[in-house]
Amino acid sequence: MTVTTVKLKQVVLGSGRPKIAVPITGKDRSTILEQAKKIVAARPDLIEWRLDYYQDILDFENYRETAIQLNKLLGEIPLLTTFRTQKEGGEMPLSTDNYVAVYQQIINNQLTDALDVELFLPSEIVSDLITAAHASNIAIIMSNHDFQQTPTKTEIISRLTRMAKLKADVAKIAVMPQSAADVSVLLTATEVAHRQLTIPLITMAMGDLGKISRISGEVFGSALTFGTVGAASAPGQIELGMLRQNLAELALN
Numbered sequence: 001m002t003v004t005t006v007k008l009k010q011v012v013l014g015s016g017r018p019k020i021a022v023p024i025t026g027k028d029r030s031t032i033l034e035q036a037k038k039i040v041a042a043r044p045d046l047i048e049w050r051l052d053y054y055q056d057i058l059d060f061e062n063y064r065e066t067a068i069q070l071n072k073l074l075g076e077i078p079l080l081t082t083f084r085t086q087k088e089g090g091e092m093p094l095s096t097d098n099y100v101a102v103y104q105q106i107i108n109n110q111l112t113d114a115l116d117v118e119l120f121l122p123s124e125i126v127s128d129l130i131t132a133a134h135a136s137n138i139a140i141i142m143s144n145h146d147f148q149q150t151p152t153k154t155e156i157i158s159r160l161t162r163m164a165k166l167k168a169d170v171a172k173i174a175v176m177p178q179s180a181a182d183v184s185v186l187l188t189a190t191e192v193a194h195r196q197l198t199i200p201l202i203t204m205a206m207g208d209l210g211k212i213s214r215i216s217g218e219v220f221g222s223a224l225t226f227g228t229v230g231a232a233s234a235p236g237q238i239e240l241g242m243l244r245q246n247l248a249e250l251a252l253n
């Protein structure tokens with residue numbers, strides 16, 4: 001394992017208290033770098049660049065220059081690069097071919113510490129991207145998002161388990177609760193999967209109902225939580241300062 005995956009694993013695998021990631025959602029280079037400067041100043045554990053907001057994603061030279069400048073700004077803070085597909089709540093459409101082309105460029109040019117790859121992409125694409133990313137010492141955070149409902153406990157555990165079997169470095173699932181019972185399903189599934197799997201998990205129930213899941217990771221086994229400095233990238237995210245305070249208050253001593 002080289003610096004890159006070590007950097008990410010140190011962040012995600014660290015002590016019991018969940019680490020904090022903050023998303024960048026800028027549409028162009030200047031906004032992305034402006035957001036990054038504010039986020040870096042707040043010192044999160046990880047910064048996520050949400051590419052599905054970036055208008056120049058297919059102009060690779062532009063993308064590459066933005067990524068180089070962004071990585072310089074981040075310094076020691078690891079970068080997670082994510083293109084969220086529209087099926088899973090993303091901002092813009094992108095063909096599967098272009099998704100693969102963009103990710104391959106990122107991997108070949110080692111422009112990130114970690115890549116978010118969605119579980120429900122075509123299986124051959126998933127395995128090829130994981131193999132290529134690992135060969136370039138880029139960690140893989142596999143993910144699945146349901147913005148409409150909360151799957152059953154068994155299904156949530158099954159999806160996280162499939163991610164682990166596909167050699168993801170981290171398994172992530174975000175669900176939309178329609179009731180307190182749904183939040184309880186997500187938390188129980190997290191607790192069970194945390195006992196059964198050996199890779200770090202990132203889980204959350206989205207929206208206001210799900211906020212408790214974003215501060216209770218140390219109890220149930222979610223290794224990281226997403227907070228905001230400025231714009232949110234999903235419903236229910238908590239402002240970084242408040243999130244840090246809540247995690248400290250809830251720390252298991």
Ligand SMILES: O=C1C[C@@](O)(C(=O)O)C[C@@H](O)[C@@H]1O
Nearest residue numbers: 023082174204206226233234
């Ligand atoms: O997968 C996730 C989790 C998330 O959807 C959330 O609910 O905080 C936010 C996304 O930006 C990130 O890629």
